[in-house]
Each structure stands twice: as structure tokens, then as C-alpha cells.
Amino acid sequence: MEATQEQASGDAPQTRPAMKLWRAVFESASRTTLLDEESVMRLRRIQMVGALGVLGHPLYFVIWSYVFPQPYENIWLRLICTALFVPLLFASALSHKRWLPAYALFAITVGMPFAFIFFYLENHGSLVWAESVIIAVVVLYHFSAAFATIALIAGAAGAFAMFVLAGHSMAGIPWASLLLQIPIIAFVIAVLVVIKLDRQLLMEQKRRGMAVALATVAHELRTPLTSLGMTATALRNRLPAALDAGAPQREALLQAVARLQADIAHVNSSIELLVANSKDPRSARQELFDIGSAVRESIERFPFEPEHQHIVTIETCEPMLVMGNAQLFALVITNLTKNALEAIRRAGKGDIRIRCEGTPTGIRVIFRDTATGMPPHVLAKMFQPFFSYPAHRGTGIGLAFCRDVLRSWNASISCRSVEHEFTEFELQFPRPKG
Incomplete structure (x- = not known):
């Protein structure tokens, strides 16, 4: 049955390694239990970029070398970038390591802006690599603005330095294409920053909406909770007289009622906090x-x-x-x-x-x-x-x-x-x- 399904899908054997890779990424992410939500999301972004790098660099080496050949490709640079991205797949498992943030910045800087801009320069500012640089910028600004800006500036500086060290003169830089590219990249960055600000405004609206909703829910819950509290008090008052069967059973029931009262008090306390939060202190x-x-x-x-x-x-x-x-x-x-x-x-x-x-x-x-x-x-x-x-x-x-x-x-x-x-x-x- 499995063989038949693979034959029917045509490319199942080839996609199986990719599926295993993605499964490893998400299984690693699921183990992150003692981090705040923002850190979990940041680690997942790092893992996703790691997966893109591990799969994308080898894949696009083949595409730009054999399917749609470009003037310049470099297998060694591709392999270095792929190797740098591999540890990022396990960012959640490595979240306790203090070196992880610095390593992630280094690996992403080398694997994206540095590599992409270097290929852009070596390919004389071709349209393929101009668009690739823009994509790299979009990916970078899914992280914090500081992280993305540092990576972009450091990667660009490194790419230009490597281009010159590779034997090219400053005249070999495709200045016309580059000057045309800069305002486009600046506009893309501005749009991404505006989108982030819009998300912050949405978060504030979410907070206000949640406050109103919580106040409403809390108000509706007060009555049944008060009723439960009164019931628990009545049971506690009547149980001693009703239970003459034996002290152990009587004590167990009294403890259960006490626990019921404590739980109700805890819920009431939480509701009071939600109501207070929905109002101006x-x-x-x-x-x-x-x-x-x-x-x-x-x-x-x-x-x-x-x-x-x-x-x-x-x-x-x-x-x-x-x-x-x-x-x-x-x-x-x-x-x-x-x-x-x-x-x-x-x-x-x-x-x-x-x-x-x-x-x-x-x-x-x-x-x-x-x-x-x-x-x-x-x-x-x-x-x-x-x-x-x-x-x-x-x-x-x-x-x-x-x-x-x-x-x-x-x-x-x-x-x-x-x-x-x-x-x-x-x-x-x-x-x-x-």
C-alpha cells in the first residue's frame, strides 16, 4: 500500500526528507515550555529561516547552475551557508545556550544578506539577484528592526569587501543597478516597519476589546459563584450534625467543602483582577x-x-x-x-x-x-x-x-x-x- 501511494504521488521519495526536516523543526519547537510567548515565536522564526537556508541554498545552486544558469555561482559559499543554518533548526533545543542569539545573528547575516548581495555583485546586478536581495530584506525584517538592520548593514559591508578581495576593482561594482536598487529596498523596509507599527496598534485594540469582554464575562459569573459559595457554607454548617457515621468520613467531607470554598474564593479573586484591569485604576x-x-x-x-x-x-x-x-x-x-x-x-x-x-x-x-x-x-x-x-x-x-x-x-x-x-x-x- 505504501509503495502504491509513493508511485501515485510521483515525487514522494524526494519530499520525504523535507517532511522529516520540517517534523524535526516543529518537534523541537514543541519542547520549548519554559519561555515567554515572544521568545517562542522568535525561536520558531529562527528555525523557519534555518530550514529555508538548509533547503534553499542547495536547491537554488542547482536551479541557478543547471536549470536557469546564471553567470556566477559558488558551491563552496553555498555549502558554508547551509552548514551555518543547520544549528538554527534546533534553536528551541538550544534556547538555554547563551551563544545562540549571537550565533543566529552571525549565521543569518552570512547566509542571507552577505551571500545574496555578494551573488548580486558577482552577477553584475542581474534582475534575479536584485529580487533575491529584496526577498532577503523581507525575511530579515520579520525579526526585530535592530536585528534586521545590523544583519543587513554587516552583510552588505562584508559582501562588498569580499567582492573587492576576490580581485574586482571598485569600477566592477554595478553602480547603475545598485543605485536603482537602494530606493526600492528603502521603500520595502519602510513598508515593513509600518506593518509592524500597525500590528502594535492592533495589539492595543485587542487589549481594549479583551478588557471589555472580560469585564462582561466576570460580571455574569459573579452570581453563580456567589450561589456556589453560599451552598458550600450551608453544607459546612449542616454536615457535622448530619454525619454521625464516623469521624474519618465526616472530616473528609468537611475538607472537601473547605476545598470547594477555597476554589470559589480563588476564582472570585481572578474575576476581581480581570474587572479591575478593564477599568481605569x-x-x-x-x-x-x-x-x-x-x-x-x-x-x-x-x-x-x-x-x-x-x-x-x-x-x-x-x-x-x-x-x-x-x-x-x-x-x-x-x-x-x-x-x-x-x-x-x-x-x-x-x-x-x-x-x-x-x-x-x-x-x-x-x-x-x-x-x-x-x-x-x-x-x-x-x-x-x-x-x-x-x-x-x-x-x-x-x-x-x-x-x-x-x-x-x-x-x-x-x-x-x-x-x-x-x-x-x-x-x-x-x-x-x-
């Missing part, structure tokens, strides 16, 4: 509140699982007044606690320590967990809306919400972290006037 009522009491009450209300009941230590939180909204601040602490617990579960270790203290300029809260920590590239983006780490974990609005709430009170939040060791958030409040 500045519209919330502001008043003086005791920051130490707010921290303790938030931790006491948090629906900890039994194994996590004692991992939070509130070291020092003397009574200190700050201006803001106690309920919104409780959501900030809840969100930080939720994120820390998620990291502790992933790491299989860690605890949470919180302290409040006065400073010469104000009051600060230090929230520290000793779980997974975060790499530097995550720290740089963690307060961006819809940024989540690891990828596909949560909505990515929690820390952005925390930042917006604190800013509305002229307060701030910052973070420092050492990967595999700790993550520490510092919340800075100004001293209330008067």
Missing part, C-alpha cells in the same frame, strides 16, 4: 490605608493549598499609612502571590517572604520568592501587557495591572531576579502628604 476611590494590615489580610484570604499553607513569611510590616485603595492593593499582593506559587510549583522548592519598611523617601514593600527566578530577557518585558512567562501560562495582564494600579497612586513596582535563585519585587510608595 485612577477612577477607584483613594484613601489612607494601613499597608501592613492590607498585606496580612490579603495573605490570610489567599486560597492556599494544604501543602503551601506555611510557605509565606511576613517578616516585618509595622503600621504605616499610604494613599491608595486597599482593595486594589490586595489584588496586587494576590497577583504576586499567585505568580510566586506557580514558580514554586515549577521549581519544586522555594518560599515567599514579605516585609514592609520605611525609607527616607517613602515606604516600600519587598515581595521575594526563592523559586525559579527569571532570565534577563524576561525581566525586560515582564510588565508588558499580554506578556506571559512561561509561554501560554495565563493572560499576561496581571503584572501590567499591578504596575498601572501603583502608578495611579504615584507609586511604582520594579523587579530584580537571579535565574534559578530568587525573584524580588519592590513596591515603592510616597509618604502621604500632611
Whole structure:
């Protein structure tokens, strides 16, 4: 049956290696579980470009040498470029290597702008290679503008230098074709930059639309959740009298009801966060509140699982007044606690320590967990809306919400972290006037 299918498809034996190559790329990408979503997408782009290079350089050597012969081809340059692209196929598996970003920039620079512009010069600015250079530019600007610009400039400089070192004079450069090509490439780059800006605007519209939708859903869910909470309370009150069969069974049912109550409280907390995120924090009522009491009450209300009941230590939180909204601040602490617990579960270790203290300029809260920590590239983006780490974990609005709430009170939040060791958030409040 397999042989018949291959014969019917005609070129199945030839396409099988390509299919295996693509399968390897996507299987490698699927193993990327501890990266933020943007990093996952960047790694996939690197893998896709790697696949294009590994397949494209040998294929187009054959096409431009034998099918549609061009004046100049170079098998050794093609082989070098192909070899450079091979590690990019496994970018996800190599994502923990610090040298990967620099290597990806080098390999893509050599394999695309350098090689394409060198072939363009050697082929006297032919139409085939003029269009190929434009395609290379389009591919490059699917990465960040800085990455693409560095690759393009470095690749072009290297190509011109190699062209001269190969024995050509400056007069051998196809200046007429090149000068005609430059404004076209500039226009292509401008269009690609505009498209990227448009995507950012769409993301902002998505954020606003999501906020409205989440507020609506949250409002509709409040009633049934309240009803479930009341049911759980009623069961807890009546079960002791109803269960006279034995202490073990009675205790198990009471624990199940307690767990039901904790789950409902956790869902309600998440809904409150979504509703608050859909509104302008500045519209919330502001008043003086005791920051130490707010921290303790938030931790006491948090629906900890039994194994996590004692991992939070509130070291020092003397009574200190700050201006803001106690309920919104409780959501900030809840969100930080939720994120820390998620990291502790992933790491299989860690605890949470919180302290409040006065400073010469104000009051600060230090929230520290000793779980997974975060790499530097995550720290740089963690307060961006819809940024989540690891990828596909949560909505990515929690820390952005925390930042917006604190800013509305002229307060701030910052973070420092050492990967595999700790993550520490510092919340800075100004001293209330008067």
C-alpha cells in the first residue's frame, strides 16, 4: 500500500526528507515550555529561516547552475551557508545556550544578506539577484528592526569587501543597478516597519476589546459563584450534625467543602483582577490605608493549598499609612502571590517572604520568592501587557495591572531576579502628604 501511494504521488521519495526536516523543526519547537510567548515565536522564526537556508541554498545552486544558469555561482559559499543554518533548526533545543542569539545573528547575516548581495555583485546586478536581495530584506525584517538592520548593514559591508578581495576593482561594482536598487529596498523596509507599527496598534485594540469582554464575562459569573459559595457554607454548617457515621468520613467531607470554598474564593479573586484591569485604576476611590494590615489580610484570604499553607513569611510590616485603595492593593499582593506559587510549583522548592519598611523617601514593600527566578530577557518585558512567562501560562495582564494600579497612586513596582535563585519585587510608595 505504501509503495502504491509513493508511485501515485510521483515525487514522494524526494519530499520525504523535507517532511522529516520540517517534523524535526516543529518537534523541537514543541519542547520549548519554559519561555515567554515572544521568545517562542522568535525561536520558531529562527528555525523557519534555518530550514529555508538548509533547503534553499542547495536547491537554488542547482536551479541557478543547471536549470536557469546564471553567470556566477559558488558551491563552496553555498555549502558554508547551509552548514551555518543547520544549528538554527534546533534553536528551541538550544534556547538555554547563551551563544545562540549571537550565533543566529552571525549565521543569518552570512547566509542571507552577505551571500545574496555578494551573488548580486558577482552577477553584475542581474534582475534575479536584485529580487533575491529584496526577498532577503523581507525575511530579515520579520525579526526585530535592530536585528534586521545590523544583519543587513554587516552583510552588505562584508559582501562588498569580499567582492573587492576576490580581485574586482571598485569600477566592477554595478553602480547603475545598485543605485536603482537602494530606493526600492528603502521603500520595502519602510513598508515593513509600518506593518509592524500597525500590528502594535492592533495589539492595543485587542487589549481594549479583551478588557471589555472580560469585564462582561466576570460580571455574569459573579452570581453563580456567589450561589456556589453560599451552598458550600450551608453544607459546612449542616454536615457535622448530619454525619454521625464516623469521624474519618465526616472530616473528609468537611475538607472537601473547605476545598470547594477555597476554589470559589480563588476564582472570585481572578474575576476581581480581570474587572479591575478593564477599568481605569485612577477612577477607584483613594484613601489612607494601613499597608501592613492590607498585606496580612490579603495573605490570610489567599486560597492556599494544604501543602503551601506555611510557605509565606511576613517578616516585618509595622503600621504605616499610604494613599491608595486597599482593595486594589490586595489584588496586587494576590497577583504576586499567585505568580510566586506557580514558580514554586515549577521549581519544586522555594518560599515567599514579605516585609514592609520605611525609607527616607517613602515606604516600600519587598515581595521575594526563592523559586525559579527569571532570565534577563524576561525581566525586560515582564510588565508588558499580554506578556506571559512561561509561554501560554495565563493572560499576561496581571503584572501590567499591578504596575498601572501603583502608578495611579504615584507609586511604582520594579523587579530584580537571579535565574534559578530568587525573584524580588519592590513596591515603592510616597509618604502621604500632611
